[in-house]
Amino acid sequence: MNVSFFQELLNGVAERGRHLLDRSLGGVDPTRELTELSRALLSGRGEASGVALAQEILAQYGVLAAEAQRDFFRFLADELSPNEAMLREAAEGYLVSPNAVSLNALARAVEAPRAEFFRRLNLAPGATAKLVAMRARLLICMESEPNLKPVDDDLMLLFQSWFNRGFLLLRRIDWTTPASILDKIIAYEAVHEIQGWDDLRRRLDPSDRRCFAFFHPSLVDDPLIFVEVALTGELPGSIQSLLTEERKVEDGEAAPTTAVFYSISNCQEGLRGISFGNFLIKQVVEDLARELPSLKSFVTLSPVPRFRSWLATIKDTVDNTLLSEADREVLQLLHDPGWILEQERQQVLKNVLLPLAAHYFMAAKRADSLPIDPVARFHLGNGARLERLNWLGDVSEKGLGEAYGLMVNYLYDPREIERNHEGFANHGTVATARPIRSLLKPASRALVSAGLVEGASAQEAEPEVEPIADTDGIESTNDLVEAQD
């Protein structure tokens, strides 16, 4: 008993299936060995020696070459699928006699054995992180091999259950956080790249900055998602004003009134499609509001990642209701990157681009009648309102490349969130501050009129903020969210 109970237990397994584990044989196919162990885990053996088997399987999977991993996924897709004959029988049984018993039988038959396989793999210490990594790899394989999708469906279902918001822990990230976690914050930041430890410190340490992350108890040192927040005295119009190195924090400053979410980054590729951002934002709002009663508004400062590419597509159409000839001419100015350096050209472009932006958000829709902009879909889907367009909000290369420098603010107002969400989910209505709506040309206006009925609520009668911010100087960067197209 001196080595390890689990090791001995596994040796017991090995003795009984000598061929399985005999790695000294030259001709052993590692995937084949792995599939044998996987079958054992699903059998009665798994009940007796589950932890040991699961450890062994994960260890062996961990050293497989990429192609062998793909083979292993094929095994999961092909062999650990629901048994068709049994499922057919269960389906027929239910159709003949639909009751609790036949329903239960059907539910069992429809679940693929690999679901139980994954649950048993998770018996091993540290398995959860390895399964998340396994799915990240699977997603890559799926790109060229879409029939692996049922495997992904089962992992996804499991992860949705395991990573239920009730199990997530919100932790503040600051300068007393272990360096091993901060390392990951630097690596995972996907919106406004962190330029090393000094930049990181500027985002975490000042008294008017916050960062929060969700963690899962089984992924101890690895955040799932994090958000960076600036506490300010007003709605911010540009990212550079937030991130500039020269910024001074004065301790005695007035209490902040506005919390600005300027960057949200998902961290785990293997959890793609499992949404944490909505919960994270609302929980952080809840906690900040309690900590700092002076806070009155909770907004984002967000990028507009599809604006430029959308503009490229419509410039070629002949629809003059959206783009007059004069407009088209003005847009020619954009061909010379120097426009950004000259006040006059800026102004001319602004007059044309902002109404187009209003259209882009409110009227331009995808086939599923949702907005083209992924960031907009995320925040509007959460119940936020499009609050302000920020001209030259991000004049970094990225910001100009994506949206000619445009940024926007979304506002999270608890009294409106549900109404906004439902309008958006049911009718595609984009909740928008009145001054943005007033930018729409008549033709656009007609397009969105259905939605506007809902949107133009009494509460908005008086716009509380200046809807369009103007930034004169040359500034930088911007925010993306957990939105994927």
Place this chain on the structure above:
Amino acid sequence: MNVSFFQELLNGVAERGRHLLDRSLGGVDPTRELTELSRALLSGRGEASGVALAQEILAQYGVLAAEAQRDFFRFLADELSPNEAMLREAAEGYLVSPNAVSLNALARAVEAPRAEFFRRLNLAPGATAKLVAMRARLLICMESEPNLKPVDDDLMLLFQSWFNRGFLLLRRIDWTTPASILDKIIAYEAVHEIQGWDDLRRRLDPSDRRCFAFFHPSLVDDPLIFVEVALTGELPGSIQSLLTEERKVEDGEAAPTTAVFYSISNCQEGLRGISFGNFLIKQVVEDLARELPSLKSFVTLSPVPRFRSWLATIKDTVDNTLLSEADREVLQLLHDPGWILEQERQQVLKNVLLPLAAHYFMAAKRADSLPIDPVARFHLGNGARLERLNWLGDVSEKGLGEAYGLMVNYLYDPREIERNHEGFANHGTVATARPIRSLLKPASRALVSAGLVEGASAQEAEPEVEPIADTDGIESTNDLVEAQD
């Protein structure tokens, strides 16, 4: 924003469904209000304001009277079931064309909406503990209302996923553990009742005692299951020798060779049917073996809860192969409780009872051909071996009442566990030390011969321990496990 973002969010919900939440109206039916909120949680509203709604639902459920809770369960059973029409369509679709798409559609249709409902309830802080408590209540209601079972099936499925062994934390319980947890250890101990804090201390504090529990990250201060262990120099024959107050621990004593698991208790009624004991025992064996290399055997000291009642049933049969006339006469001695006080009567009874006990474990089976004894089913199912019968191992009122004082040891030997488990699971073979088998009468022997082929392995050629322990004095109590009939 001064109160709470979630509260305001909920107020937003309330405004839009004034009738739902208007509790000032005299005639409001609390269950009806709860069901309205529950529907809202499943609708798009749940996406926007899930955490707030879930909190409110759990709060309202928490103050319901027992009967109203039952009404709520009926609502879950009736209304949040799979939609029959859609399910029928999906089943037919699959039968016509069984492919990944139709399979996926069927899998979705077969899941009851209440599964998603429970997952969304878990958005609220502290929800997991409340859902576990909800199931405990549901189990009571189900006793008289079996058609609530589908609700339980869905909760059970969820809990199996959430309480996956990979998420459990093993923690040692000792005298530095918070009193709030120790309190629960006292309350939950189901095998050998803990007689207050002094008794507890005797079981936790001495250097030759251990206690370990599984915890779940979401049930912070509440153990799921715990096991009490004594470290000894030999296989213990009676519970009283372990638990006596007068016991002295000498620090300089010889290193222990044997870890005795003398009590395992499940703590959460709401997790009934989810098995932790198997994992707990094996993990504790693994950890103890690492910590204390001197440990060579890992055994239980276990009660025999059905022995006396089984004996009562067979006494009335006329099967003389099991019970001779002489035997029947001897058993009459048991009518006088004084037998326990007299050496001679003890000896006579022992000669008759031990062979019967061997039969009870090895040959007497339920309809499903598993042993009658629930503790035996648990340990044998885990792959342990029945190692020794302990005559007068527990002479407490409970021990005499259940089994005329009989206790047994089960041995966990890693080299045998899988073989034992498979023999038991596939053929009902009871792995038994040879000396116990040799107690069997010829007729019993014939009954178990099939199993014995498997059981009589080479390793057992030399019995390593004296198979039957004899205890002269009057001693006490014993161990039950997470076994339910």
Place this chain on the structure above:
Amino acid sequence: MNVSFFQELLNGVAERGRHLLDRSLGGVDPTRELTELSRALLSGRGEASGVALAQEILAQYGVLAAEAQRDFFRFLADELSPNEAMLREAAEGYLVSPNAVSLNALARAVEAPRAEFFRRLNLAPGATAKLVAMRARLLICMESEPNLKPVDDDLMLLFQSWFNRGFLLLRRIDWTTPASILDKIIAYEAVHEIQGWDDLRRRLDPSDRRCFAFFHPSLVDDPLIFVEVALTGELPGSIQSLLTEERKVEDGEAAPTTAVFYSISNCQEGLRGISFGNFLIKQVVEDLARELPSLKSFVTLSPVPRFRSWLATIKDTVDNTLLSEADREVLQLLHDPGWILEQERQQVLKNVLLPLAAHYFMAAKRADSLPIDPVARFHLGNGARLERLNWLGDVSEKGLGEAYGLMVNYLYDPREIERNHEGFANHGTVATARPIRSLLKPASRALVSAGLVEGASAQEAEPEVEPIADTDGIESTNDLVEAQD
């Protein structure tokens, strides 16, 4: 290097002083060995192998018999004293030429080598606790051997530095505190004995109860002093009303206005004479006031431990200004313990005893012109005010035995604390609520008049509380503080 660097280091010491450590020799005198090691610790060897030597010395001291410990203390007193010749020279040097250099030389010469010895002992892990225990033992030896006092003086000086309030940690004690610490709370409670774990729980767990302790980083699990607090809606008049088992806590109750310190207990005999109580009370007041803004007064409920014995002494005097003949007659009633059961006798006694109590607190003084009552000296010295006399505040055997049931409240009012303290420290003035002063007979009044000038401040013009509480029922127990006569 496999064993231990320190062990090898010590072996190095041993080799060079073989006779020191050769314990195999039958005739070795353990104290002599210890003194040799002690000399080594003070020599250059101590610089090279201090940690190892200190460990060894403490280990050897730990197993000494009581008498040998006493011998060791004598060694410290005799041999590790200041060198008289050098000290004399330094004193003369200073007198001849008093400057920084000669002052420094004198300061060095006056410090006993044992001060450095104790500091070096503290190099060993866990030494601080052992030194505290050593002083506890020394205090016992000193009772019969007062010339050990210089040893105690040096330890005391060291402890005053080490246990400086700045190093103490205030921790809340509640039901989540480790049982090993709670154990000690039960053992150390010196005022109102804790009757086991259920009683302890009643004092820690309810939402209107608090307990706080000071800990020192080097005595991890061992509190130095703790205070028990009840949060109430009014000034409490009796201890039983606070501690009764039947008490119900209602969560929705009105916010508390009064924090009552009803028990303070010192825990470490070895730290006797080092005062923590003053700091503890004020820190707890600070913290509670921050946590619970509804709290308006901070009072004690305190015993009167010398009242009865003082009364016995004055009954024999012939001073009729304090005790009239009629009074003396009434006091005869106290000979029959049944007075407590009868309303009428109670009333008669109360009329005589309360004015005497006022005198006892305000006018009866020790030779050093401080009050006779040790609890009074403690709280008044801290700057508190004597606020109310509680007739029948503690009718337990202890309460009746000490003070015929009398208890009192002291009030900590931050605006008065310094003035009260200075009046008390400089003039012996007892800060007293006006209604208690008005109980004084004219003769007593004359005695305290000097003090009253200070005490009768403007703020007291309107007594805020009813100064004398009357309790009808039979109740129990009471509070003592870290006051020793």
Place this chain on the structure above:
Amino acid sequence: MNVSFFQELLNGVAERGRHLLDRSLGGVDPTRELTELSRALLSGRGEASGVALAQEILAQYGVLAAEAQRDFFRFLADELSPNEAMLREAAEGYLVSPNAVSLNALARAVEAPRAEFFRRLNLAPGATAKLVAMRARLLICMESEPNLKPVDDDLMLLFQSWFNRGFLLLRRIDWTTPASILDKIIAYEAVHEIQGWDDLRRRLDPSDRRCFAFFHPSLVDDPLIFVEVALTGELPGSIQSLLTEERKVEDGEAAPTTAVFYSISNCQEGLRGISFGNFLIKQVVEDLARELPSLKSFVTLSPVPRFRSWLATIKDTVDNTLLSEADREVLQLLHDPGWILEQERQQVLKNVLLPLAAHYFMAAKRADSLPIDPVARFHLGNGARLERLNWLGDVSEKGLGEAYGLMVNYLYDPREIERNHEGFANHGTVATARPIRSLLKPASRALVSAGLVEGASAQEAEPEVEPIADTDGIESTNDLVEAQD
């Protein structure tokens, strides 16, 4: 009571001494106010409201300008000194009648009131760190104002008691350490500068690197001293081989046999003169030896900071026994920095410089007959042995500038430590490996012969390591210790 008990308490102080705290008066002298508060802290007021007063004093001190701080130190030096008259009386009293009482009186009179003042300052939360910072400032002032030294003497005495090794916590510093602490490691590293976070990570994260620091419970996030360790398979000859970026760590490598302490840095200027390094090294050796039984030797890789400057002084002497004419000629080569690039010149220089280095360590002494080299004094004083000279061990600018690239190893061998320490402390004997001794020229040899008797012990008969390491390549940097001249 809503603000703070301590604040109100302080207001009470303020009311009674209105002039003290009236900061609204234009003409208030901040130092005068501070001195008034300081007197109050030492008076009876300090007993009543010590924590509040101490907080206030530290807050006010914290905002003083540099010159006002100096004034404050003068106040401490002048006014809070021992009372000369009382001290004179006590000294006379002792001389007349030297007994326990007069000794005690003398001891009290000789302690300056500022000692008690500092102890009372430490009542305030966070005071310890502020006092340490205060001393750092005082040390600067003392440079130009030596009569502040008595203030420093008292602080030093207090710190020696407070920062007793028994109160220090050894903590490992690694990549999971909070960034706020790592920040300080980067800032405090005094020997081989850390070039940012990547360099830091290379020193902390690899499995063959360790870093340990001492912390004090009252300076939570601020290390006192730390040591960096490399685990290797052999005695390292150059710092660059340890710190090079290209280094690869292989997990499966052979177990390390040697722990190399290559950098020790003190962190707190305010604790200058309080020695932690000796304890740190020995504790780390103890802990590493326990963790890694494969470790057999514990050595340093150390710089030789005075070698070059010493050489400069002797070159000008005419003592031909140490430096022959030929040697002098060779040393001319050093004027051309290019010598380092050419094998031949290196070799010629090596032949001359190494014997000089042997002389430098073993024979060249300061007036107090201790070695010139501060690092040598530190390690030899701890009982280490000079083990090897490393030619071109540090070819960085610093290494060449200090010692023409020379580095050395000191060996900590537990069996020798005490003997080495005593030889060094009592006779100035430098424990040296035989091969280094054999480099000495006859004249040097004569000089050190006294010491060599002691040093040439039996154990060294067989040199275990090659005494002189030769490094061919160009490498970098090196280690200094808590040695100040």
